[in-house]
Amino acid sequence: TKMRSNGRIQLHSEDPHQLVFEALLNRGTPGVIAVDDFVLKDGRCDNETYGTCDFESDTCGWQLHNWERVTSQRISLPATDRSTRSPSGYFALAKAPGGRMVSPLKWYHAAKHRCLRFWFFISGTSSERLNVTSVVDEDQEKSLWYGAASEASIQQWFSASVNLPAQEKTPMVVFDAATSGNPGSAVAVDDISLGNTPCPPPGSCSFDEDTCNWYNAGDLTNAQWYRHRGATVSNLTGVQLDHTLGSKEGYYLLLDAEDTSARSLGSMQSEALTLGPAVCFRLYYVMRQNSGASLSVGFLDEHHYLDGRATTVKATTPSQWTLLQVERTELPPMFTIIITGRTEQGSSDIAIDDIDVRSGRCTTAETDPEASMPPTTEADSPATSHVTEPMPSKQPAPPEVVTWQSKTTAAPATTEPLPPVVCKRGEFKCRTENTCIPGSLLCDGVYDCLDGLDEKCESGAQCKENEFFCVTRTPSACQPRSMLCDGQEDCVGGSDEALCGACPAYFC
Structure with missing residues (x-):
């Protein structure tokens, strides 16, 4: 990515030594790696300064009680860490039957509201649980x-x-975990960070401090979104100021037209949300007028399949901050939002800012006089999508607790419902018969689900004989069949790699 970031390594050595920085560039994917501003000092790294821990060099002062710092090379799950997305990356893993991972002493100043962000991996049965608590005194522990x-x-x-x-x-x-230690079970944590302001509402972000749990989806062959401020390198959109503050010091999210990735599109995906079934989504964007750039917003269900049609806007409006509003009324209990931008090198950057996601239908209000309005795109949008209301520049007051489920959670009830059928990555769930089929079988003209749900896709018929249908439509609805089972996830969600090396039992 083009994002600049601070790195740190805790060194331990009693012998004279030299430091070596080794970088690797993939010949097939042009790119640049640069380093600057080295600082070497005695003592431990300052956790307050960095406020993050990716576990790559050490535990950053976190106390591990029946947790361990490991890589995926030693265990089966998770397959990679979150920071480097590789088997050699480090993370914290809970050991059976469970343990506590406690923050460093005086890790932060509690005089003002802060936002704790982290990534977690949890797999197994009802035995696998993760609880985040706050401990003031030994007898005062509160579940967050x-x-x-x-x-x-x-x-x-x-x-x-x-x-x-x-x-x-x-x-x-405290990260308090319980795990059985059985095969297929794991409770892990990675990339802990501490913001200087309260958490925004789930899914919403002004990008002034970080990306608020929005992350680049897909692999590095796609173009990458990154936080930026001021004018862009190419200045192809004319963006000088962010939308939130109207300032050169304010940050926004940028998809650079000069990105040299193999694909000229990039996708940002939200954290898991439970704000439905009715949701109002808003953001502001800038694209160079009459360029070949486009921006789409889609909603994915819990298995990463597109729920309904994506809403797409093209660069027909003036090159200024423009409101895009999408309303959905029948979303599943848990969903994520995916924003995909498509650029043409040397044509137009794409900038987005002030994402606002709210439960309920959109309400009509006066439009922002400084923001233009794109035309409605009924052909590309669900019937409920429209563009009417500007988003306030300031984030609304945050709820008391923000979780990956977007609600406060408590200890589970003693009686638990029967677990639903969990499809593997790249599989599609046939709702009525409660079974899973490989995602690559969707829209192939053959009914694999008894109710025919796998063939209810409008754009699937547009694919040619030498193409297959990518159900998430990201990076595109139709992709070459040569990408099937090539060992690389070409369709976001992994459906192109779900039917490889084995024939399903119900086929044979």
């Missing part, structure tokens, strides 16, 4: 967030946010 394996429909890293309220005494933050 709770997650269970039964709520994680697929095996992947999820992001979460927790508000740390202002108080007189600085509490310790």
Whole structure:
């Protein structure tokens, strides 16, 4: 990515030594790696300065009680860490039957509200649980967030946010885990960070401090979104100021037209949300007028399949901050939002800012006089999509607790419902018969689900004989069949790699 970031490594050596920085560039994917501003000092790295821990060099002062710092090379799950997305990357893993990971002493100042963000992996049965608590005194422990394996429909890293309220005494933050240690079970944490402001509402973001749990989806062959401020390198959109502050110092999210990735499109995906069934989504965007750039917004269900049609806008409006509003009324209980931009090199950058996601239908209000309005795109949008209301520049007041489920959670009830069928990554769930089929079988002209749900796709018929249908339509609805089972996830969601090396039992 083009994002600049601070790195740190805790070194331990009693012998004279040299430091070596080694970088690797993929010949097939042009790119640049640069380093600057080295600082070497005695003592431990300052956690307050960095406020993050990716576990790559050490535990950053976190106390691990029956947790361990490991890589995926030693265990089966998770397959990679979150930071580097590789088997050699480090993360914190809970050991059976469970343990506590406690924050460093005086990790932060509690005089003001802060936002704790982290990524977690949880897999297994009802035994696998993760609880985030705040401890002021030994007899005062408060639960801030709770997650269970039964709520994680697929095996992947999820992001979460927790508000740390202002108080007189600085509490310790504890990751309290329980796990059976059985095959297929895991409770892990990675990429802990601490923001200087309260968490925004789930899914919403001004990008002035970070990306608020929005992340680049797909692999590095796609163009990458990154936080930026001021004018762009190419200045192809004319963006000088962000939308939130109207300032050169304010940040926004940018998809650079000069990105040299193999594909000229990039997707940003939200954390898992439970704001439905009715949701109002808003953002502001800038694209160079009459360029070949486009921007689409889609909603994915818990198995990463597109729910309904994506809403797409093209560069027909003036090159200024423009409101895009999408309303959906029948979303599933858990969903994510995916924003996909498509550029043409040397044609137009794409900038977005002030994402606002709210439960309920959109309300009509006066439009922002400084923002133009794109034309409605009924051909590309669901019937409920429209563009009417500007989003306020300031974020609304945050809820007391923000979780990956977008609601406060408590300890589970003693009686648990039967777990639903969990499809593997790249599979599609036939709702009525409660079975899963490979995603590559969708829209192929053959009814694999008894109710024919796998063939209810309008754009699938547009694919040629030498193409297959990518159900998430990201990066595109139709892709070459040569990409099937090539060992690389070309269709976001992994459906192109779900039917490889084996024939399903119901086929043979």
